Amino acid sequence: MIVTSKSRWWAIAASLPITALVLAGCAVETTPEATTTMESSAPTEEPVTLVVQFEVPEDSPAARGWKAVADVFEDMYPNVTIELSGITNEAKGGPNLQVLTSNGAPDIGLIPLNSNVYTQMLRAGELVPLNDVFEADNFPDRLGPASAALLQADGNYYAAPNTAAYYNVVYTNPAVLKAAGVTIPANRVFESPAALIEAGKKCSAAGFAGLAFGGGTNYMSGWMFDAGLATAVPSEDFTNYISNWKSNVDITADYTAPGVEAVLDALESYANAGLYQSGYLAQDGPASEALFTTGGACMLLSGSWLPGGVFTTATESGEMSFEPSFAVLPPVNNVGAPSRLQPYYGNAYGIPMQSKNHAWAKKLLQYYISDAGQLLGQVEAAGVLPAVTTVDISASDSFSPLLKEIVAYVAEYGSNPGWTSELPGALGQIYIVPLIQQLQEGRITSAEIGVLMQAELVKFRAEG
Amino acid sequence: MTNLGKQKNPKELSPSKFRKNKVGLGAVNRRWAIISLVPVAGLLFIFLALPAMYSIWLSFNKWPGIGTTKFVGTQNYETLFEEGRLAESIRITLLYTFTTSFLIVGIALLLAFAVSSNMKGSRFFRVVWFFPGVAPPAAVAIFWSLGFQPDIGVVNSVMGLFGLPSDTQWLAESATVMGPVIFAGIWIGVGFAFLVLLGAVEGIDVSLREASMIDGASRRQQLTQIVIPLIGPVLFTILTLQLIWNFNGFNLVFAMTDGGPGRSSEILPIFTYIEAFRFGRFGTASAAAVIGAIFLLILGWLGIRMSRSRQLD
Numbered sequence: 001m002i003v004t005s006k007s008r009w010w011a012i013a014a015s016l017p018i019t020a021l022v023l024a025g026c027a028v029e030t031t032p033e034a035t036t037t038m039e040s041s042a043p044t045e046e047p048v049t050l051v052v053q054f055e056v057p058e059d060s061p062a063a064r065g066w067k068a069v070a071d072v073f074e075d076m077y078p079n080v081t082i083e084l085s086g087i088t089n090e091a092k093g094g095p096n097l098q099v100l101t102s103n104g105a106p107d108i109g110l111i112p113l114n115s116n117v118y119t120q121m122l123r124a125g126e127l128v129p130l131n132d133v134f135e136a137d138n139f140p141d142r143l144g145p146a147s148a149a150l151l152q153a154d155g156n157y158y159a160a161p162n163t164a165a166y167y168n169v170v171y172t173n174p175a176v177l178k179a180a181g182v183t184i185p186a187n188r189v190f191e192s193p194a195a196l197i198e199a200g201k202k203c204s205a206a207g208f209a210g211l212a213f214g215g216g217t218n219y220m221s222g223w224m225f226d227a228g229l230a231t232a233v234p235s236e237d238f239t240n241y242i243s244n245w246k247s248n249v250d251i252t253a254d255y256t257a258p259g260v261e262a263v264l265d266a267l268e269s270y271a272n273a274g275l276y277q278s279g280y281l282a283q284d285g286p287a288s289e290a291l292f293t294t295g296g297a298c299m300l301l302s303g304s305w306l307p308g309g310v311f312t313t314a315t316e317s318g319e320m321s322f323e324p325s326f327a328v329l330p331p332v333n334n335v336g337a338p339s340r341l342q343p344y345y346g347n348a349y350g351i352p353m354q355s356k357n358h359a360w361a362k363k364l365l366q367y368y369i370s371d372a373g374q375l376l377g378q379v380e381a382a383g384v385l386p387a388v389t390t391v392d393i394s395a396s397d398s399f400s401p402l403l404k405e406i407v408a409y410v411a412e413y414g415s416n417p418g419w420t421s422e423l424p425g426a427l428g429q430i431y432i433v434p435l436i437q438q439l440q441e442g443r444i445t446s447a448e449i450g451v452l453m454q455a456e457l458v459k460f461r462a463e464g
Numbered sequence: 465m466t467n468l469g470k471q472k473n474p475k476e477l478s479p480s481k482f483r484k485n486k487v488g489l490g491a492v493n494r495r496w497a498i499i500s501l502v503p504v505a506g507l508l509f510i511f512l513a514l515p516a517m518y519s520i521w522l523s524f525n526k527w528p529g530i531g532t533t534k535f536v537g538t539q540n541y542e543t544l545f546e547e548g549r550l551a552e553s554i555r556i557t558l559l560y561t562f563t564t565s566f567l568i569v570g571i572a573l574l575l576a577f578a579v580s581s582n583m584k585g586s587r588f589f590r591v592v593w594f595f596p597g598v599a600p601p602a603a604v605a606i607f608w609s610l611g612f613q614p615d616i617g618v619v620n621s622v623m624g625l626f627g628l629p630s631d632t633q634w635l636a637e638s639a640t641v642m643g644p645v646i647f648a649g650i651w652i653g654v655g656f657a658f659l660v661l662l663g664a665v666e667g668i669d670v671s672l673r674e675a676s677m678i679d680g681a682s683r684r685q686q687l688t689q690i691v692i693p694l695i696g697p698v699l700f701t702i703l704t705l706q707l708i709w710n711f712n713g714f715n716l717v718f719a720m721t722d723g724g725p726g727r728s729s730e731i732l733p734i735f736t737y738i739e740a741f742r743f744g745r746f747g748t749a750s751a752a753a754v755i756g757a758i759f760l761l762i763l764g765w766l767g768i769r770m771s772r773s774r775q776l777d
Contacts, residue, residue: 279633282721441726
């Protein structure tokens with residue numbers, strides 16, 4: 001086939017824009033330096049669209065909270081439009097790093113504080129300092145002790161938590177427990193691992209699963225390690241365990257210590273005694289929640305977000321026909337602190353350096369973490385606890401009595417910091433959960449995990 | 465259409481004049497072919513060669529996902545082989561890949577042979593057996609994850625009906641987890657292989673099979689001595705494709721097991737994903753990806769070689 005020279009040139013000309021488009025698509029991304037100039041500019045009156053990330057599903061407490069805040073903010077500033085962009089639990093701690101550092105970054109990103117995303121963005125200077133946002137309404141004081149961990153070595157804040165959550169809450173089904181002959185202690189804390197196992201056995205005998213939990217997730221087994229660790233080692237050791245991943249903190253507590261081994265032994269004994277539901281190592285959080293809400297389990301391991309979330313929707317749909325109560329996991333031994341719930345402030349929000357509207361993003365974030373924003377978004381719309389301590393939640397109609405009980409319990413007894421919520425995920429829960437799963441199957445010993453953990457700690461510190 | 469601008473139509477040129485002008489039909493075609501290939505070659509270079517080269521380069525570096533890279537030589541490869549996790553992951557990957565692929569091709573061949581033999585309801589089965597192949601892997605993963613649940617799953621229920629153990633925690637035990645995964649992989653993969661092999665089987669001259677029947681050949685003999693030898697190239701091609709696809713079978717396995725429990729179903733793509741996105745070790749992830757690519761290249765080379773030799777036969 002022969003083509004005229006004219007049509008040949010047309011063909012070549014036509015191929016050029018396509019090639020150019022491809023090359024443009026692969027062009028080098030804008031450098032952080034190039035966009036930092038936007039940071040200092042004040043919000044303008046020009047129309048602006050802010051993209052905000054939230055964790056799916058679409059009806060999650062986070063989504064409801066952001067929608068409520070966005071509506072009010074758009075009324076306050078008519079030139080602002082807020083678009084909510086959902087990401088999954090899996091994405092927020094990993095692949096979202098590439099989104100947040102691309103030139104298509106959202107204006108406000110969801111950045112779990114114990115994730116690799118936060119660690120790497122801090123190291124690479126990819127987060128906008130939020131000192132002015134924090135200082136505007138005295139956020140650190142309103143946040144309380146949790147603010148200390150947010151302050152970085154360079155004197156800047158880079159991420160703002162929006163909610164406080166307590167995890168390792170053992171929700172109970174009182175009617176089922178009664179039928180199984182299980183009594184929860186008055187202080188709500190199971191006396192020992194043996195007492196919890198005994199309760200589980202009674203439940204099994206009565207035809208119910210003992211403790212439902214998402215053993216197949218890459219975090220829940222780590223929670224149980226959290227719950228035990230604070231109780232199994234001296235408090236100064238525990239403080240070192242949750243901070244010695246930093247290269248400027250000396251290692252004074254070793255993971256091969258008897259206390260750590262005792263915690264892991266307890267987790268192994270739970271599995272061997274059949275405390276959990278059948279097939280728990282292949283089930284996620286929602287599957288275990290469904291088992292509990294439909295009355296198939298005596299107890300459920302989860303967090304304080306359930307009363308305003310799954311429990312509400314399950315009750316409204318008629319799936320859940322009982323009023324749950326709660327208990328606390330047992331201490332492993334009495335060397336450390338008493339057994340308590342663990343607080344988590346980890347689902348924080350930050351402004352990626354690559355985003356386009358730093359000034360407006362800061363304004364929105366400031367409103368979001370203000371007392372008014374926290375009351376509207378977290379308390380009233382989402383039904384979850386605010387991050388700040390200055391919002392009076394006692395009179396709120398949005399909270400279920402159960403959540404108020406949990407808050408009152410923490411106010412009376414306090415809480416223990418969680419190992420997995422303090423450590424970067426790559427060293428903490430991401431590393432230990434598969435090992436605990438192997439332990440629960442009898443494929444590794446507690447002592448071996450201790451050795452592996454210690455080696456991983458040394459490696460993590462060496463790699464900086 | 466032929467038009468060389470101001471030149472005469474080639475048909476009107478004598479061979480000597482044509483040579484003299486040095487503008488032959490082939491020369492123009494070649495030049496035009498080369499020019500036409502430039503955009504495609506450019507796209508292939510940008511989207512295939514560059515990422516591959518970048519991945520190889522990254523495997524010799526330390527990179528957490530953003531920021532600058534740090535050259536570490538062969539350290540990533542050494543780490544992978546020292547820790548033993550990669551070796552275990554490759555073992556699981558090969559188990560999954562070979563078992564799934566061979567069973568897919570075997571089952572698909574039997575189905576194609578049955579349908580092409582005008583078995584009862586063959587028109588119906590021709591469509592039905594292809595259906596699983598169009599389902600999204602994530603949906604299949606959810607479907608079979610529920611199917612293999614110990615208490616509510618259909619598999620244990622059916623096994624119970626036949627007096628078999630009905631309390632197996634299929635996906636929750638490292639000893640059994642690969643069973644459901646391989647089963648689901650076969651379930652979703654048979655349809656495509658069936659369709660391709662059916663086309664090949666039906667392409668065999670009917671008279672050959674009829675003659676063999678007259679000669680008293682059983683169905684088994686027809687399959688092993690006529691059908692399989694004649695569709696050999698297609699068989700090897702589809703087997704090679706299945707091996708490559710299953711080696712890279714991330715979606716289904718990840719959605720069903722997340723690599724667990726305790727890494728017991730962590731095939732190489734999941735290993736790579738976890739290294740990169742959960743641990744932020746893109747260097748070691750790239751090294752694992754390069755090792756996987758070498759495996760695939762060998763597989764592909766063997767597949768093509770065997771397919772060609774069958775064609776020559």
